[in-house]
Amino acid sequence: MLEKALRGSKAYWGWIIFLLALVSIGFACYLGQLSRGLAITGMSRDVSWGLYIGQFTFLVGVAASAVMVVLPYYLHNVKEFGRITILGEFLAVSAIIMCLLFVIVDLGKPMRLLNMILYPTPRSILFWDMVVLTGYLLLNLITGWHALEAEAKTVTPPGWTKILVYISIPWAVSIHTVTAFLYAGLPGRHYWLTAIMAARFLASAFASGPALLILLSFVIKRVSRFDPGREAIQKLAGIVTYATAISAFFIGLEFFTAFYSQVPAHGMTSLAYLFWGLEGHGKLVPWMWVFVLLLALALVLLINPQTRAQEKWLKLASAAVFFGMWIEKGIGLVIAGFIPNPLEKVVEYVPTLPEALIALGIWAAGFLILTLLYKITIAVKEETVQ
């Protein structure tokens, strides 16, 4: 089936070459980072995780795209999702690959990565994150690929893949929970030390993953003869609506606990840094207000049934959810956890150009994998349509 990815239009090859160019630029910058060290990034001893780990955190959420189509289809018999389960699974596959790449580029000693397996340490949440992420990657790759192969041969997928699908549903919950635990279990990082962190991760994941899937479905509809179906997209829109509303609610909960209790150790200072600035430092303030506006816009468009049903408004709302959540989780959440630092000093963080190019290269690599997988899927679907 892989050969299906080798036949495409000029636009397809142009897109592939564009992504490969971005990957090459990112890779060249990474070689520079390997030889000169993480000094080429904007990270410091105070803000010791930055853009890389932020993207990792956000992309774990995007991987939720799979479970949000698989769960309704397999547990609630939502037939409309039958056409797009594979799309959700393959989006999860590329998102998880990006996650793993972001962790690797963040390591100071990437050649020692195997130490995580040679000296397994169950008390470390990072160990469990490695386990659940690689597990989720394999589950989605195997079930997605078998489903696609079965579709190409117009037979039903082998029965054992259905067991894997059922395992993948709670497993999806585990990837968000464990990733949230990376943050929520640290003493002295007040902004992260919150019991609803895992719940927040789940809610924002179920918003950003399906929102991207909606956008991708519209792209597929435009560039191919395969139509994911209006009903499926509308069902996804409903999921995004609920998840976005719950995400906004959870963020509100954080504000209440922090500011009504007035306990500084409940994230008050980090929230103040994000939204108003602290001690004259406020590089993230404009970003966070863009996030607030995007979220408000998305909620207005999504909650209103008339706008949600219209393609152009749904596209706008989905894009607003995706970029809004990217700001909140991919930038704000990780960086603000380090500000102020344990000595109550504000040290800000701005990524450098090579750092941003490496991140862009990984996004391009993820979209390259996604494009190839989707190309094969669409080719199969177009054949079965005829």
Add this chain to the structure above:
Amino acid sequence: MRDFRYILTGLAIFVAVVTFPLWINAGKAAQPPDPSLDTPAINQLPKKQCIEATDYMRQKHMQLLDQWRTEAIREGKTVYTASDGQKYQISLENTCLSCHSNKSQFCDQCHNYLGVEPDCFSCHQAPDGG
């Protein structure tokens, strides 16, 4: 068999690339390593022997050093009793390199010959630099 020509060409290129290191170096015999023991500390030894027998050290020094670091760092056991009963302080700098103070003449010769790049010396300091 339409693709026969392409397959054959591909195979030929593959074989050429894989064997590249062999024929590019053909006829150029590398200098066999000759680790030097000519250091002031070794010259003063009445009997030239390392902490274990030379053969053992030649074959197993990496495993020995690996165990040394585990015992010293993780277990706090800093004294090594060799097979002959002699005791040594576990330390690359203060034990190994106090005799073998000529890293480039002793360590590097074999390592370069065998193409291995142990990263010991990116932290541990050899008296002759590196």
Add this chain to the structure above:
Amino acid sequence: MPITRREFLKWGGIVLLGLGAWPTVRGLAANRSTYEANPQAYSGQKWGLAITMSTCWPHYQAGCRKCFLACQREHNIPDIDNPKEEIKWIWTEPYERAFPELNQSYLNPRYKGRPFIVLCNHCDNPPCVRVCPTQATFKRPDGIVAMDYHRCIGCRYCMAACPYGARSFNFQDPRPFIREPNPAFPTREKGVVEKCNLCAERIDQGLVPACVEACPYGAIAFGDLEDPTSNVRKALYAVGYAIQRKPELGTKPKIYYLV
């Protein structure tokens, strides 16, 4: 009798297993060598420090930095003049930063803004050890929170976990920044995290930590917190009150400050 396939696989497997175990057996048989602690090593259950800042201050004001310099020389700490990439094992912070939760509006000027010596707290319940995915950071039986720089993958999870800012990352190769290299102690390399090791290498040779030894005024008392006759316990009981950094986080720091 011809052997069945099952028989063949069974015996083949056993032979293979035996071959695999052979190097271990041979290694064990050949190696009569043993490992032990240095008989001169200090032994303790919970090493700790008690720092009397009032003893330190007059000399600190006069420019004394003997403890920092001793540590820097002993451990090859690079002198990187960039606050974002600095390597810090022992340094000072003003009272309000070292003890943010004890910062009062009408603080006695004796403490306000005064420098306090800070270093790794060698917590009894260390979060950095809990999060390390490779056990590169670990707690020794004597309570020292130590690092195995050979094993660190540079993920910096420990830096996120440490509530004292006691950990530094080698963003670049530290060697060019070392002023007077001490050939008896290794340097670090780029890509690993580092921190104070309470001079574990000295304690294992029967020496007190370099900062303790370097202070001519006895401002830093070192000893086993479990031993009532130790210097550190005597210092703790000598004055009225001792404080710790952020005790509310449950990390159980082993560095005390006498005020």
